[in-house]
Amino acid sequence: MxxxxxxxxxxxxxxxxxxxxxxxxxxxxxxxxxxxxxxxxxxxxxxxxxxxxxxxxxxxxxxxxxxxxxxxxxxxxxxxxxxxxxxxxxxxxxxxxxxxxxxxxxxxxxxxxxxxxxxxxxxxxxxxxxxxxxxxxxxDREFPSYIVFDHTKAKGQSLSMTTLPEKTSYPLIDSVKAAAANATTKDAQLCMIGSLDPAKAKGKIVVCLRGINPRVAKGEAVKQAGGVGMVLANDASTGNEIIADAHVLPATQIKYRDGLLLYSYVNSTKKPTGFITRPATVLGTKxxxxxxxxxxxxxxxxxxxxxxxxxxxxxxxxxxxxxxxxxxxxxxxxxxxxxxxxxxxxxxxxxxxxxxxxxxxxxxxxxxxxxxxxxxxxxxxxxxxxxxxxxxxxxxxxxxxxxxxxxxxxxxxMNPGLVYDLGDADYLDFLCALKYNATVMAMFKGAPYTCPSEAPRRIADLNYPSITVVNVTAAGATALRKVKNVGKPGTYTAFVAEPAGVAVLVTPSVLKFSAKGEEKGFEVHFKVVNATLARDYSFGALVWTNGRQFVRSPLVVKAALAFD
The missing domain is CATH 3.40.50.200 (Peptidase S8/S53 domain)
Structure with a gap:
């Protein structure tokens, strides 16, 4: 160890x-x-x-x-x-x-x-x-395995190494209805180990809800209760995120909406049946x-x-x-x-x-x-x-x-055209802007560091590849940046996709580089023009382009709560 x-x-x-x-x-x-x-x-x-x-x-x-x-x-x-x-x-x-x-x-x-x-x-x-x-x-690679029921074919995903006979239907049961006598409804719904009654689950495909306990452990609970297969249905929070797991029995995991359809069928039909298809490997999915x-x-x-x-x-x-x-x-x-x-x-x-x-x-x-x-x-x-x-x-x-x-x-x-560069001093001045004391600064630097005596550098001016300004008042906000040319000489022009409710001005809007390694600065000014749209976070982008390369930075803006 x-x-x-x-x-x-x-x-x-x-x-x-x-x-x-x-x-x-x-x-x-x-x-x-x-x-x-x-x-x-x-x-x-x-x-x-x-x-x-x-x-x-x-x-x-x-x-x-x-x-x-x-x-x-x-x-x-x-x-x-x-x-x-x-x-x-x-x-x-x-x-x-x-x-x-x-x-x-x-x-x-x-x-x-x-x-x-x-x-x-x-x-x-x-x-x-x-x-x-x-x-x-x-x-764009998936491992689809379908649950077929009531003229419906819901796509799930699985890496189950064991499979059921093709197109042979089995009884379906909601895990809640297969609950053991001493199990809570919640435990049975989640297919906790020991929560299912073998007398109810044996020979059936059990429908379990995703959450809390490990996904594959739910299948083990079904297996221990004699179930032949499991369908794992997402809850609302996991939506369409279906994960291919190496289940211990024939199983598939399906999306939230498909799970709602399956639960509705299983709980409204006298003798619900269905079958799980063998998993496959599919590329190029969308x-x-x-x-x-x-x-x-x-x-x-x-x-x-x-x-x-x-x-x-x-x-x-x-x-x-x-x-x-x-x-x-x-x-x-x-x-x-x-x-x-x-x-x-x-x-x-x-x-x-x-x-x-x-x-x-x-x-x-x-x-x-x-x-x-x-x-x-x-x-x-x-x-x-x-x-x-x-x-x-x-x-x-x-x-x-x-x-x-x-x-x-x-x-x-490999060939970004321009980069936003940063060094030791930039990060140390960032910590100064957080008002860290001399002891803490020495811990980061490894030696004493004296913060600049002039006004501490603003966090908004850290030369970061994304630009975020928060608590923007009626006076607006400004962020300073500089870019270094790491490609051929050329001229870059700024294009802005403005965040909702925010006007953005880039000055200068054209940068001309005559040599590799040359750096040029610019200023991005944000003005809130619709506080309702910008009161929560609003997103946009700044793109510098020479016609071949596109140097894109996210813009993130939030208006001050007391905006007027």
């Missing part, structure tokens, strides 16, 4: 996603078969254990996280991928924020997960501006990507003037390497062992971004972590493969609070 040897699977999965070598014939029980490869497949990888068996409910302590940062810095790594995090806290109390500051100061890019506490707003963690914080979205319901969202509750998350990347049903020391479901009753596994979470999207950071580091070794982050953010896509705005799991338009600057576009990030 006191080595990086992986007894769990999480570390193997994430590290192989970031830097695994190409492996042909990778699959999960034959599903998703193909060549698995990490984002930076020629990288040398290092693993640092920071999580241990829980003590008083905690398992990843700041002392261990900071020790790992120290070791990684000493070992000379170029990219750190952190698929972990806790509740948001002030940066001076946050081991990841402190450790990553020292890494970034030394030119090491640090990529973190935003967390799996969505879809509620204000749930994102790892909020420090020197971190590249990643949300999770779907990809719409994709859309945001996972679990993906934590902004706004940033520690520093509202910094947009988080920064980016989104694939984090649903991701296939990557797995340890033989654990089952594919991480459940004690599951005795199966696999070389590759499908996992979901912002833990899975984080190493996708880390792999791209590794490639950019190789291609542009002179770029700072901030320049790499800017290249990834300003070239990200806001549109899905249907040409529409990225949706959330309820099929409604998402926002920068879900996807940050957008979905990562690795090929475009």
């Amino acid at each position: 006191n080595t990086p040897r992986d007894m769990d699977g999480h570390g193997t999965h994430t590290l192989s996603t970031a830097g695994g070598s190409p492996v042909p014939g990778a699959s999960v029980f034959g599903f998703g078969n193909g060549t698995a490869s990490g984002g930076s497949p020629r990288a040398r990888v290092a693993a640092y254990r920071v999580c241990f068996p829980p003590v008083n409910g905690s398992e990843c302590f700041d002392a261990d996280i900071l020790a790992a940062f120290d070791a990684a810095i000493h070992d000379g790594v170029h990219v750190l991928s952190l698929s972990l995090g806790g509740d948001p806290s002030d940066y001076l109390d946050d081991g990841i924020a402190i450790g990553s500051f020292h890494a970034v100061r030394r030119g090491i890019s640090v990529v973190c997960s935003a967390g799996n506490s969505g879809p509620a707003l204000g749930t994102a963690s790892n909020l420090a501006p020197w971190l590249l914080t990643t949300g999770a979205s779907t990809m 719409p994709a990507p859309f945001m996972a319901a679990f993906s934590s969202q902004g706004p940033n509750i520690i520093t509202p003037g910094i947009l988080k998350p920064d980016i989104t990347a694939p984090g649903v049903s991701v296939i990557a390497a797995w340890t033989r020391a654990n089952s594919p479901t991480d459940l004690a009753f599951d005795r199966r062992r696999v070389a590759f596994n499908s996992e979901s979470g912002t833990s899975m999207s984080c190493p996708h971004v880390s792999g791209v950071v590794g490639l950019l580091r190789t291609l542009h070794p002179e770029w700072s972590p901030a320049a790499i982050k800017s290249a990834i953010m300003t070239t990200a896509a806001e549109m899905d493969n249907k040409g529409e705005l990225i949706l959330n799991a309820s099929s409604l338009p998402s926002s920068p609070f879900g996807y940050g600057a957008g979905h990562i576009s690795p090929a475009r990030a």
